[in-house]
Structures are given as structure tokens and as C-alpha cells.
Amino acid sequence: xxxxxxxxxxxxxxxxxxxxxxxxxxxxxxxxxxxxxxxxxxxxxxxxxxxxxxxxxxxxxxxxxxxxxxxxxxxxxxxxxxxxxxxxxxxxxxxxxxxxxxxxxxxxxxxxxxxxxxxxxxxxxxxxxxxxxxxxxxxxxxxxxxxxxxxxxxxxxxxxxxxxxxxxxxxxxxxxxxxxxxxxxxxxxxxxxxxxxxxxxxxxxxxxxxxxxxxxxxxxxxxxxxxxxxxxxxxxxxxxxxxxxxxxxxxxxxxxxxxxxxxxxxxxxxxxxxxxxxxxxxxxxxxxxxxxxxxxxxxxxxxxxxxxxxxxxxxxxxxxxxxxxxxxxxxxxxxxxxxxxxxxxxxxxxxxxxxxxxxxxxxxxxxxxxxxxxxxxxxxxxxxxxxxxxxxxxxxxxxxxxxxxxxxxxxxxxxxxxxxxxxxxxxxxxxxxxxxxxxxxxxxxxxxxxxxxxxxxxxxxxxxxxxxxxxxxxxxxxxxxxxxxxxxxxxxxxxxxxxxxxxxxxxxxxxxxxxxxxxxxxxxxxxxxxxxxxxxxxxxxxxxxxxxxxxxxxxxxxxxxxxxxxxxxxxxxxxxxxxxxxxxxxxxxxxxxxxxxxxxxxxxxxxxxxxxxxx
Amino acid sequence: xxxxxxxxxxxxxxxxxxxxxxxxxxxxxxxxxxxxxxxxxxxxxxxxxxxxxxxxxxxxxxxxxxxxxxxxxxxxxxxxxxxxxxxxxxxxxxxxxxxxxxxxxxxxxxxxxxxxxxxxxxxxxxxxxxxxxxxxxxx
Numbered sequence: 001x002x003x004x005x006x007x008x009x010x011x012x013x014x015x016x017x018x019x020x021x022x023x024x025x026x027x028x029x030x031x032x033x034x035x036x037x038x039x040x041x042x043x044x045x046x047x048x049x050x051x052x053x054x055x056x057x058x059x060x061x062x063x064x065x066x067x068x069x070x071x072x073x074x075x076x077x078x079x080x081x082x083x084x085x086x087x088x089x090x091x092x093x094x095x096x097x098x099x100x101x102x103x104x105x106x107x108x109x110x111x112x113x114x115x116x117x118x119x120x121x122x123x124x125x126x127x128x129x130x131x132x133x134x135x136x137x138x139x140x141x142x143x144x145x146x147x148x149x150x151x152x153x154x155x156x157x158x159x160x161x162x163x164x165x166x167x168x169x170x171x172x173x174x175x176x177x178x179x180x181x182x183x184x185x186x187x188x189x190x191x192x193x194x195x196x197x198x199x200x201x202x203x204x205x206x207x208x209x210x211x212x213x214x215x216x217x218x219x220x221x222x223x224x225x226x227x228x229x230x231x232x233x234x235x236x237x238x239x240x241x242x243x244x245x246x247x248x249x250x251x252x253x254x255x256x257x258x259x260x261x262x263x264x265x266x267x268x269x270x271x272x273x274x275x276x277x278x279x280x281x282x283x284x285x286x287x288x289x290x291x292x293x294x295x296x297x298x299x300x301x302x303x304x305x306x307x308x309x310x311x312x313x314x315x316x317x318x319x320x321x322x323x324x325x326x327x328x329x330x331x332x333x334x335x336x337x338x339x340x341x342x343x344x345x346x347x348x349x350x351x352x353x354x355x356x357x358x359x360x361x362x363x364x365x366x367x368x369x370x371x372x373x374x375x376x377x378x379x380x381x382x383x384x385x386x387x388x389x390x391x392x393x394x395x396x397x398x399x400x401x402x403x404x405x406x407x408x409x410x411x412x413x414x415x416x417x418x419x420x421x422x423x424x425x426x427x428x429x430x431x432x433x434x435x436x437x438x439x440x441x442x443x444x445x446x447x448x449x450x451x452x453x454x455x456x457x458x459x460x461x462x463x464x465x466x467x468x469x470x471x472x473x474x475x476x477x478x479x480x481x482x483x484x485x486x487x488x489x490x491x492x493x494x495x496x497x498x499x500x501x502x503x504x505x506x507x508x509x510x511x512x513x514x515x516x517x518x519x520x521x522x523x524x525x526x527x528x529x530x531x532x533x534x535x536x537x538x539x540x541x542x543x544x545x546x547x548x549x550x551x552x553x554x555x556x557x558x559x560x561x562x563x564x565x566x567x568x569x570x571x572x573x574x575x576x577x578x579x580x581x582x583x584x585x586x587x588x589x590x591x592x593x594x595x596x597x598x599x600x601x602x603x604x605x606x607x608x609x610x611x612x613x614x615x
Numbered sequence: 616x617x618x619x620x621x622x623x624x625x626x627x628x629x630x631x632x633x634x635x636x637x638x639x640x641x642x643x644x645x646x647x648x649x650x651x652x653x654x655x656x657x658x659x660x661x662x663x664x665x666x667x668x669x670x671x672x673x674x675x676x677x678x679x680x681x682x683x684x685x686x687x688x689x690x691x692x693x694x695x696x697x698x699x700x701x702x703x704x705x706x707x708x709x710x711x712x713x714x715x716x717x718x719x720x721x722x723x724x725x726x727x728x729x730x731x732x733x734x735x736x737x738x739x740x741x742x743x744x745x746x747x748x749x750x751x752x753x754x
Contacts, residue, residue: 106703106704106705107703107704107705109676109704109705110667110676110704110705110706110707111705112676112705113676114676115676425662425663427662427663429707430662430663430666430667430707431663431665431667432663432666433663433666436670
């Protein structure tokens with residue numbers, strides 16, 4: 001019994017005695033630490049890292065998310081059209097075992113706010129499970145590549161798309177939609193792992209019956225129907241609160257944790273009130289979706305500060321006692337440490353340059369807002385808001401935590417913005433935004449920094465400044481090496497204790513994905529990362545092309561096996577919106593650079609490549 | 616108005632897009648002047664066009680409409696059909712949501728935007744490159 005308890009505690013902290021060498025879920029473990037127990041790569045030998053393999057995905061969209069490694073197979077999901085590749089790591093050149101090519105409605109591309117990205121798959125029960133952009137979740141047999149089930153979970157006609165990575169807790173697959181810029185009515189759903197059947201749907205606002213909240217019961221203590229009373233009229237019905245980020249799970253407390261996104265529209269005057277539970281963390285029972293507690297980071301959001309970033313579950317000594325906490329780096333620039341059993345706020349300190357609020361009041365849990373930075377259509381152009389709506393950190397770039405150093409590692413953005421809101425009309429299936437928000441670099445001029453963070457004291461320990469915003473995830477290893485990528489296409493290793501840069505390699509395109517670490521069939525430790533190639537081969541051999549579900553072509557007769565070894569090949573995500581000049585795949589769409597990063601296209605272009613590095 | 620065939624289902628069609636437009640070439644019945652361009656600019660924002668194509672139509676998740684390049688043809692009639700019937704990679708069908716007159720004004724607005732004479736990524740001037748002597752510095 002005692003042994004079982006210790007093992008469970010260790011697993012929860014992401015520190016199993018011996019890492020199994022796999023990477024079977026988006027954030028490595030239920031606690032979302034992205035910590036790898038592999039230790040062959042060290043600060044002493046990291047300079048010997050070199051590429052051992054790469055593969056172009058054939059898709060030019062932003063390559064967010066991360067591969068999975070299950071046994072001796074690596075799985076990669078591409079951006080739209082969401083091709084799933086299965087690579088055989090036991091054979092030279094890691095050829096494909098199979099590739100699964102779903103039918104995906106291309107109309108979804110126009111409903112995706114911010115490039116047609118995908119944040120990855122999860123492995124469970126012999127299945128690779130992931131979301132298609134057009135509102136479907138699919139489960140694919142991990143051995144054969146055949147579809148096991150496919151469930152429609154979202155409706156693109158309502159502005160919903162589904163690029164997030166599903167999460168598996170017990171026998172439930174948890175999913176949610178994007179669409180905070182389309183006036184959706186946000187939700188999370190629990191699907192049956194075996195069949196894909198939708199077993200519960202829990203909305204993020206609206207009456208308690210739809211929130212699946214029972215005030216006075218359990219630990220949920222909010223006022224009855226707070227999801228209606230904190231909105232004007234029925235504005236909650238189109239109030240956003242998408243679920244496009246990461247999910248974590250504490251099996252002991254039997255709670256899943258996820259963040260909700262911004263309220264819509266951006267024009268605050270069309271939705272008076274605190275707008276609960278937008279920009280919040282929700283703790284729910286995975287079995288039936290019941291809401292146990294919730295905490296709102298940015299009430300009545302005036303700046304598009306989604307809270308979809310990961311909730312990392314660790315046990316830390318805070319105020320002299322060991323607490324089960326969750327740590328969250330919010331777009332609003334504050335890093336939060338909460339008691340994950342109750343939602344009690346323990347620490348909230350800025351990790352980025354913040355001007356919209358002076359601080360977070362720990363006893364009320366509310367931000368002390370600088371009202372001069374509050375936006376709205378009647379307030380005109382509000383200037384000098386930091387962070388920008390890219391966030392002090394993007395939820396798209398998940399952090400990591402090392403139980404060895406006790407530190408959190410995260411990408412950050414040093415951008416500010418002006419914000420001019422305008423009234424907007426909801427037209428179903430079209431953008432519902434209502435703001436113009438130009439960006440500029442924050443103090444110091446560097447637009448990004450990769451930092452190490454002490455979540456007990458709420459302070460930064462070290463940082464590596466970057467010219468461009470840092471938009472990659474990270475992985476930290478038992479060798480005390482942390483890996484991250486840069487927007488201009490460098491993949492880097494740093495000493496997790498000191499922040500000293502150990503090694504870097506130019507991976508061919510900007511990094512917006514998250515690295516993983518795994519043990520190969522040869523027993524060696526490897527690091528894999530997405531970057532964004534192309535060429536004449538899609539003309540000559542149609543099957544190397546993966547960018548169109550309505551265009552699946554036969555191989556060339558003179559090289560029928562080519563598609564097993566290469567594909568057309570991502571900087572992307574918001575960066576395709578902001579810096580259109582990094583894009584090269586459309587002769588009918590030639591864009592100017594972003595004014596705050598006019599030379600990014602000098603350093604990188606779109607196009608997706610998966611890389612693996614070893615010693 | 617404008618000889619528009621009324622054969623699209625509304626409003627369920629809005630997010631679908633991509634119905635095959637008729638082969639007939641339509642002509643813009645509204646002469647462009649500063650008033651129609653201003654109206655078109657307002658409608659462009661009001662109908663959430665800027666949500667996808669960006670403020671000033673310079674491109675966002677949808678393509679730039681002011682680079683002089685077109686996926687589906689650049690005549691007034693082709694633009695009308697793109698807006699009215701939608702296009703398959705995400706352009707919603709606005710027929711039935713916008714009146715034909717409003718669509719023509721948006722086209723007048725797009726037409727009034729200047730097309731840049733230089734492709735923006737043709738060259739870069741490196742800040743590290745020494746400047747030629749005698750050339751004035753600009754702040």
C-alpha cells in the first residue's frame with residue numbers, strides 16, 4: 001500500500017523511477033510537466049547533438065503541437081488536412097508504416113481564426129486519437145492505421161473548429177472547440193474512449209444546468225447561475241470561452257483541469273459583466289463533467305487574454321506546507337499558483353511586462369486593473385497595453401517543469417499593443433471580433449525571451465533573450481537540459497539550472513511546436529521537434545502531397561515508393577497572420593511583413609519538417 | 616439588382632461556400648465614387664470581412680485583397696461571385712446576408728485600394744550592412 005502510494009505520487013510529479021522512453025500524450029504525463037526522465041543528453045555533451053533524421057510533412061500550415069512515440073512508432077499529425085503519419089523507428093530512415101488521410105471539410109479553413117493548425121494526438125487503448133479541423137474527433141488503430149471511430153463534436157456553421165489535442169482521463173476522451181473570434185457558445189465534451197460516443201457536454205457559461213454545476217454541493221461555491229448573471233441578457237449564448245489549449249488530470253482528486261478562452265466580441269460594451277467562466281480555469285470530473293471549482297484570471301476581459309495555457313500539476317511547499325498546486329502562465333502576463341483541490345489562489349506575480357493591471361489581489365483573487373487600459377468602443381484607441389493579445393506567453397507554447405530543479409520553463413513574448421474596439425454584429429460562421437490591435441515591441445526591444453520561473457516565490461530565475469517572440473513549447477530532461485525553438489528557425493538546448501545556451505541548430509523554419517524526448521529502439525535518447533520544405537515533387541509524384549483532402553493522388557510509376565520516405569513540406573499559427581511574408585505557397589497572396597518584425601521572412605519561411613536529434 | 620440569380624439556400628449556406636457560381640459575367644451597376652468607396656469600407660468592417668481579410672484588406676487568415684492577385688479571377692463579376700456564392704477554402708457565401716448593392720459597394724472599396732508596385736519580400740537592407748558614405752540617415 002505504502003509502495004503504491006509512493007509510486008502514484010512520483011508519477012503525479014512526473015518523476016517515475018525510470019522513464020519508459022515513450023511520449024504517449026501531448027504533455028508527456030497527466031500532470032502536464034513535459035519532463036523527460038531520460039538523462040543521456042547533459043550540459044557536458046549537448047554540443048555533440050546533431051540531426052539524425054528529418055521528414056517533411058507536406059503541409060505548409062503552422063506545425064504546433066508535438067509528435068507521439070508509442071513503443072517503436074512515432075506518430076505525427078499535420079495541420080489541415082490533418083494527415084496522420086506512423087513512422088517505424090526500428091528501420092533505417094524511419095520509413096512510414098502507414099499514413100491515415102481523413103476527409104476534412106476545407107470550409108473549416110475559413111472558420112479557423114489563426115491558421116489551420118493542429119496541436120497533436122493522444123494515445124490510449126491501442127488508438128491514436130486526435131481532432132480534425134472541421135469539428136470531428138477520430139480514433140485510429142495505432143497498429144493498422146484504420147479508423148476505429150469518428151465523432152462529430154463541433155459545428156463549423158456555428159464558428160467552431162477543433163485544432164486542440166484531445167486528452168484521455170480514464171475511459172473518457174476530453175475535447176473542446178476553438179472559436180472565441182466567432183461568437184461560439186464554448187464547451188467541453190467527454191467521449192467514450194471505446195466508441196467515441198458523446199457522454200456529456202459541459203458549457204463554460206449559461207445556466208448551472210448547462211454548466212453542469214451544482215452550487216452548494218461538492219466544492220463548487222459560486223452563486224447559482226453565475227454563468228448567466230455575469231452577462232447582460234443572453235449575450236452568454238455567443239460569448240466565446242473556447243477550449244483550445246491543454247488539459248491535465250489529477251487521478252487522486254479525479255479532476256481534470258483546463259483553461260477557457262476569451263469572451264466575444266472583443267468590444268467589451270456588448271457584454272457587460274464579469275463574463276464567467278471565460279478566461280478561467282475549470283476543474284471538472286472527467287466521468288460526467290461536473291464542475292467542481294472554477295477561478296477566473298481576467299474578469300470582463302478587455303484585451304483577449306485567453307486562459308487556454310496548460311495547468312501544470314505539481315506538489316510544492318508554499319507558505320511552509322506542501323500543497324497540491326497547479327501552475328499556469330496566463331496570456332495576461334501573470335503566473336498563477338493555485339491549490340488544485342480548492343482553487344484557492346496562492347501566488348500571482350507577473351512573468352512578463354504588464355501594464356493592464358497593477359497586481360493581483362490575493363485575498364479577492366481579482367486583478368487591480370489600470371482603468372486607463374480598459375477598452376471598449378466608446379473609449380477609442382487605448383494605447384500602451386502590455387502584454388499584447390499574443391499573451392505574455394502563448395497558450396500554444398506549453399511550458400515544462402523539472403522536479404530536479406524545481407523550476408518551470410516557458411517561452412514568453414515581449415509585445416505590447418494598442419486596442420481600438422468597434423461595435424460588431426454576429427453573423428453565424430463569420431468572425432465576431434470588433435477590434436483593431438496593432439503590436440509593438442515591449443521594453444528592451446527584444447520581442448521574446450525563454451525563461452526559468454520559480455512558482456513558489458513568483459519570480460524569474462534566468463532568461464535567454466530572443467529577437468523575435470518565442471512561440472515554441474519546451475521539454476526539460478533528467479540530464480538538466482531544456483530544449484526550445486525560436487521563431488526564426490533555431491532549435492536550442494540550454495542548461496536547465498543556469499540558462500547557459502549549450503547548442504543550437506537551424507531547423508529550416510520557425511518553431512511553433514513543442515519538443516519531445518524519447519528513447520529509440522537502439523536505447524539512445526533522442527529529441528524531436530517540428531519545424532516548418534516544398535518542391536517539384538508534388539508535380540512529379542502526386543502522393544507526396546498532403547495538403548488537400550479532395551486531392552489524394554497516385555504515386556509516380558517511376559518511383560512508387562517515394563511517398564514512404566518524403567513529403568512536401570511549418571512556421572505558422574498566429575505568425576502567418578502577423579508576418580504574411582513568411583508564406584510562399586500561394587501566388588495569389590503576397591503579403592507585406594509585420595511592421596514590428598519586418599525582417600522575419602529573411603530568416604524563415606513556411607513549410608513543415610519533423611526533426612530528430614541525437615548525440 | 617445586378618442580374619443576380621437567387622438559387623442559394625440561406626442562411627445555412629453561410630459557412631459552406633463554394634457553390635459553383637454561374638458562368639455569366641456580371642457587371643458592376645454602381646459607379647465608383649468617394650461615397651460608394653466610403654460605404655464599401657464601412658460595410659467591409661460591418662460584415663466582418665476584416666475579421667478574415669484583415670484591416671485594410673491586407674490579408675489575415677484569408678488572403679490579401681489588395682495585392683493585385685486573385686485566386687478566382689479579379690474582374691468585378693468574379694469578385695461578386697466570390698462574395699455571393701463563397702469559395703471552397705473557407706470564404707462564406709454572403710448572398711442573402713448582404714444585398715447585391717452592398718456587395719458592389721464593397722467591390723468598389725476594394726478596387727479603390729492602391730496596389731503596391733513592389734513585391735515586399737524582394738530584398739532586405741541589413742542593419743549590419745555599412746551604409747554608403749554621403750547618404751542621409753533617416754530617423
